[in-house]
Amino acid sequence: MPAAKSARNTDSAPTSYEQALIELEQIVQAMEAGQLSLDDTLSSYKRGNLLLQYCRNKLQAVEQQVQVLDGEQLQPLRTEPDEEDDRA
Numbered sequence: 001m002p003a004a005k006s007a008r009n010t011d012s013a014p015t016s017y018e019q020a021l022i023e024l025e026q027i028v029q030a031m032e033a034g035q036l037s038l039d040d041t042l043s044s045y046k047r048g049n050l051l052l053q054y055c056r057n058k059l060q061a062v063e064q065q066v067q068v069l070d071g072e073q074l075q076p077l078r079t080e081p082d083e084e085d086d087r088a
Contacts, residue, residue, distance in 0.1 A: 017058045020051045020054050023047075024048055
């Protein structure tokens with residue numbers, strides 16, 4: 001059970017956002033499947049909470065960097081080209 005194994009190591013920080021997300025998904029799957037003992041469930045919950053906080057902090061840091069790059073004004077993501085772009 002990878003989730004239970006990783007849940008026991010609650011002190012180690014994830015190496016990346018993507019790794020944290022993968023581990024968090026594994027924990028959720030194991031918990032939803034009822035594969036964990038009560039102690040492992042508690043450890044998994046603690047680890048999941050740490051991973052969730054890590055991901056939130058990473059996303060917040062990226063958002064702040066984007067705000068700096070965009071001059072403190074977040075722009076909505078454009079999914080379709082503007083009409084002006086079509087005329088060029």
